Amino acid sequence: MDRLVYTALTGLQRAQESQSVTAHNLANAATPGFRREMAALGAGFLTPSGAALTARAQSGGESPHDLLNPGRVESTGNALDVAMDGGAWLAVADSGGGEALTRRGDLRIDPEGRLLTGDGHAVMGEDGPIAIATGFQSLRIGRDGALETRASDDAPFVEVARLKLVTPDPATLARGADGLFRAPAMETDETATVTVGAIERSNVETAAALVELVEQSRRFELQTKLITTARDMDEASASLMRVQ
Known part of the structure; x- marks a missing residue:
């Protein structure tokens, strides 16, 4: 019994x-x-x-x-919003200073010029967390993840940083207690692209x-x-x- x-x-x-x-x-x-x-x-x-x-x-x-099932991509018109295309993920810094991955693309710049995700994680570039010097008039993000600024309307755009985009094998991804994902290899994917002015919603x-x-x-x-x-x-x- x-x-x-x-x-x-x-x-x-x-x-x-x-x-x-x-x-x-x-x-x-x-x-x-x-x-x-x-x-x-x-x-x-x-x-x-x-x-x-x-x-x-x-x-x-x-x-x-x-x-494997992506969330719905929604247009926002915000110049700092990005939706990763295909299997690309955005590299961010976790609380311990290490690298992690997320599909969250609602980005913002804090008063210190740091580029952050909506939940406060620092966005990683090719040389570490991205920080943009103040004093620019406008900023734009390219399809390849390049961040460009210009000082005035008649000045050219100058690349100041580039988003670190990673395309890992989904089978190797592991979710941590902080909600971020990690993979054994997180090398930059030069072919990865983003959709600017849009964010990917939850796939729930x-x-x-x-x-x-x-x-x-x-x-x-x-x-x-x-x-x-x-x-x-x-x-x-x-x-x-x-x-x-």
């Missing part, structure tokens, strides 16, 4: 994890460049326990990311995520009923033994 309870408990844990993943997706449905997580089951291996194999092996929960489909959340809640309730049924069966068996 305890095996039935153990199986139901495992189902409860996985259902709860699935609900957390879906709730996280819904919370970030409006976050530019966000990649939705997916709840999946990991393999559980039977381990030797004395002369026999244990019969209580829980399946693990995994949360892979939907990296809100309606589909809400349906998933309802289905996951029902599965959770089913596992709860299974535990209740196992308890009732156990009590009935104990009562029968007392009668005998």
Whole structure:
């Protein structure tokens, strides 16, 4: 009987994890460049326990990311907004000073001239975090990620920095706790391009995520009923033994 309870408990844990993943997706449905997580089951291996194999092996929960389906590209008209084309990612600095990758392209310049993403990460260039000297009249970003400024209307544009764009193998990308992605090799892709004046939205489909959340809640309730049924069966068996 305890095996039935153990199986139901495992189902409860996985259902709860699935609900957390879906709730996280819904919370970030409006976050530019966000990649939705997916709840999946990991393999559980039977381990030797004395002369026999244990019969209580829980399946693990995994949360892979939907990296192949891009979000909707929306035109904003903002000269600092960029949407990475194809499989390109934008290199940014993480909190530890290392490099990470993001698809978030709502860029801005802070009072110190640093180029930042919408969530405050410094954008990386070919020689480190990009900082633009103040005093320019206008700034533009090229398709190849080049940042150009000019001092006046009749002055020519001069390249001052270039976005570091990386095109990693999606299979090698790993998401960190800070929401940024990392890959073993993050070399600059000279052929990568961006769409200027637009940003990529999250690839979370809100309606589909809400349906998933309802289905996951029902599965959770089913596992709860299974535990209740196992308890009732156990009590009935104990009562029968007392009668005998």
